[in-house]
Each structure stands twice: as structure tokens, then as C-alpha cells.
Amino acid sequence: MLFRSLVTSDDSPQVRRIAAQSLAALGDPRGIDAILKLGVYPRSLSVSLEYISRFGEVAVPRLIASLANENIAVATVAIAALGRMGSRVAVPKLLKTLYEGREELRLPLLRVLADLDVPDLGTRLVPLLADPSADVRQAVLEYLAKFPAAGSISAVKGFLKSPDPNLRQLAILALRAGDFAEVFPLFSMGLQDPSALVRKSSAAALGAQESPMAAGKLLEVIHDPDCDTRCEVIRSLGCLGESRAVPHLLEMLDSEDRAVRLATVTALGAIGDERAGEPLIRNLPQESDAKIRQVIVRTLGSVGDSAAIPVLRTLLVENSSIRVPALIAISEIGTNEATEILVSMLQDPSEQMRYHACMEIGRAHV
Numbered sequence: 469m470l471f472r473s474l475v476t477s478d479d480s481p482q483v484r485r486i487a488a489q490s491l492a493a494l495g496d497p498r499g500i501d502a503i504l505k506l507g508v509y510p511r512s513l514s515v516s517l518e519y520i521s522r523f524g525e526v527a528v529p530r531l532i533a534s535l536a537n538e539n540i541a542v543a544t545v546a547i548a549a550l551g552r553m554g555s556r557v558a559v560p561k562l563l564k565t566l567y568e569g570r571e572e573l574r575l576p577l578l579r580v581l582a583d584l585d586v587p588d589l590g591t592r593l594v595p596l597l598a599d600p601s602a603d604v605r606q607a608v609l610e611y612l613a614k615f616p617a618a619g620s621i622s623a624v625k626g627f628l629k630s631p632d633p634n635l636r637q638l639a640i641l642a643l644r645a646g647d648f649a650e651v652f653p654l655f656s657m658g659l660q661d662p663s664a665l666v667r668k669s670s671a672a673a674l675g676a677q678e679s680p681m682a683a684g685k686l687l688e689v690i691h692d693p694d695c696d697t698r699c700e701v702i703r704s705l706g707c708l709g710e711s712r713a714v715p716h717l718l719e720m721l722d723s724e725d726r727a728v729r730l731a732t733v734t735a736l737g738a739i740g741d742e743r744a745g746e747p748l749i750r751n752l753p754q755e756s757d758a759k760i761r762q763v764i765v766r767t768l769g770s771v772g773d774s775a776a777i778p779v780l781r782t783l784l785v786e787n788s789s790i791r792v793p794a795l796i797a798i799s800e801i802g803t804n805e806a807t808e809i810l811v812s813m814l815q816d817p818s819e820q821m822r823y824h825a826c827m828e829i830g831r832a833h834v
Contacts, residue, residue: 500530520549551580578607590617597623609638616645633663640669664694675704683710699731706735714741737767745773769797799828
């Protein structure tokens with residue numbers, strides 16, 4: 469009884485914390501109510517959560533009861549404590565409080581429920597997209613952006629007209645669960661949005677659609693003025709394996725922007741079109757960025773152009789990390805000359821190179 473009194477009434481914050489710690493150490497569930505009140509004090513929330521979690525499941529009934537506490541701060545601490553404990557038992561009550569409880573609790577409830585991995589939570593949250601609180605609406609949209617729910621499409625579409633580009637971007641992400649016929653026009657419209665953030669997300673969404681129609685729309689905006697958006701368009705075309713993009717991509721190999729060049733050579737590798745061979749061979753010696761050089765080498769391997777062997781062979785004598793990718797690329801080209809090079813590398817002074825030469829020779833004969 470003394471400790472419970474000290475937690476709520478002592479003038480010293482340090483004494484209140486030590487009293488709470490003692491109650492937790494004693495495992496007295498009656499102390500939970502006192503510790504909840506401790507969380508009302510400034511900078512004491514984390515302390516209260518730590519101590520309450522030590523009680524384990526015995527604390528859950530009291531925490532659930534505290535959801536109805538008239539003091540909003542106490543109820544908020546109870547919500548956070550249930551979330552920290554990962555209490556599945558409390559989920560039905562948390563959902564009921566979300567829909568029927570006080571508006572002030574909806575935001576903390578949303579955050580906790582999102583962390584508890586509640587089945588079909590996205591579908592259950594759709595009605596809250598019409599909540600009076602802008603913060604609640606945004607929190608729901610953020611959840612649906614991470615975990616799209618098929619039943620949310622109609623409600624989410626309205627946010628594409630929001631003046632806030634962040635909300636429009638979240639709406640694009642949330643629409644990924646929709647049927648292609650329904651979301652394709654919306655993503656296409658997103659490619660023309662004034663916000664680069666929205667255009668970039670729309671490009672990524674179209675890249676996941678695996679449709680020639682999506683590729684066609686992306687080709688229309690491959691020269692988007694924003695660098696990040698342009699890179700996303702390029703990546704999406706690579707993901708789709710869109711060969712119609714190859715001429716445009718080859719023009720971008722000489723871009724002054726590193727990110728564009730990296731996205732371009734990566735996309736060319738994903739597409740695997742033989743038209744990329746000669747331009748990449750020509751580009752490799754003049755590329756100064758080590759990462760892009762490695763991607764070019766891997767792309768030459770995936771394209772399979774035997775004309776790349778001489779330039780790849782010169783890389784085998786470099787004292788750099790590009791030796792292994794060059795060896796693997798030569799192996800992927802798979803000609804007799806490539807095999808001879810692999811065999812010769814079995815005598816290389818480097819253990820790593822001998823190892824990879826063995827691996828590639830073995831893989832070629834499987």
C-alpha cells in the first residue's frame with residue numbers, strides 16, 4: 469500500500485519511479501493502476517511502460533479496463549503498454565475502443581494495432597478514412613500504403629484529389645491492391661502529377677503491373693524532368709523487361725547523373741536485349757564509377773555478346789573487385805573462348821579467382 473501511495477503522491481519524481489520499480493519487482497498487480505498514473509507526468513511514459521511490461525499477462529485485464537479511464541493520459545498509457553506487450557488478447561477491445569471510444573484515443577490506437585499484425589486490419593480501417601481528424605485519416609492511409617487492402621480502393625481514390633502531395637502519394641501506394649483495370653488509369657494520371665513524389669510512386673506502381681499497357685505509359689514519361697522519378701521509370705521498365713525501352717536507355721548511358729546511369733545499365737541487364745552489347749562495351753572503359761562498371765560487366769554477361777570477351781578479359785588483370793564479376797560475365801557468355809579463359813584462371817595466384825573459376829566451370833557443365 470505504501471509503494472502505491474508513493475507512486476502517485478510523493479513530491480520527488482525519482483522517488484515515484486523507484487516506488488514503481490519496487491511494485492513491479494513485487495509483482496503486485498494492484499500497483500498497475502498507480503504506475504499508469506505515473507505515465508501522466510512529463511517524461512514518465514517510457515518508465516511506466518517498462519514497469520508495467522514486467523507484470524506480464526497479469527497486467528492485461530487492468531490495462532484493458534483502463535482504456536475507459538476518464539483521464540485521457542492514463543488511457544493512452546494503457547494503450548501503449550498493451551502495444552509494447554504485444555497483447556493479442558486485448559485486440560478485440562482495442563478495436564472496439566477504436567470505433568466506439570473517444571476520438572482522442574484513435575491515433576494511439578491505430579499505431580498500436582498496426583504493430584500487432586491484426587488480420588484484415590486494412591479492411592477494418594477503411595471507415596476511418598472518413599474520420600473528422602486529419603491525423604487519423606493520414607494514419608489510416610499510411611497503414612494502407614504499407615499493407616494495401618482490396619476493399620479500400622473506392623475510399624482511397626478520393627485522396628488523389630487532395631492538395632497535399634504526401635496524401636496523394638500515400639493514395640497511390642494504397643491503390644496497389646486494386647484490379648489492374650481499375651487502378652491503371654489512376655496510376656497513369658499519377659505520372660502527370662505536379663509532385664515528383666507522386667509521379668515516382670506512380671511509376672513504381674506501374675512497374676509492378678506486368679502489362680504492356682503499363683510499359684507504354686512509362687515510355688511516355690521516360691524523360692521526366694525529375695531525376696528520381698526518371699530513375700524510377702527506368703527501373704520499372706527494366707522490371708517489365710520492356711524491349712521497346714532499349715533505344716531510349718542507350719541514349720542515357722552518357723547521362724551526367726550517376727543515378728540515371730546506374731538505373732539505366734541495371735535496366736538493360738534486366739531486359740537482356742542484345743542491342744545493348746556494343747554500346748556497353750564502348751561505354752565500359754570510359755565509365756569512372758566503380759559500382760556502375762560492375763553493373764555494366766554483369767549486364768554484358770546477361771546480354772551474352774561474345775564481342776564483350778576482349779574487354780572483359782582485360783579486367784581480369786586489374787587489382788580490383790571487378791575481377792570476379794568479369795569472370796562470371798565471361799562464363800555467362802559461354803563460348804569456347806570463354807571456357808578457355810575460365811580454365812586458364814585455375815592457375816591464377818588469387819585463391820578467390822581460382823575458387824570462382826572452379827565454380828563457373830562446374831556450373832557450365834551441370
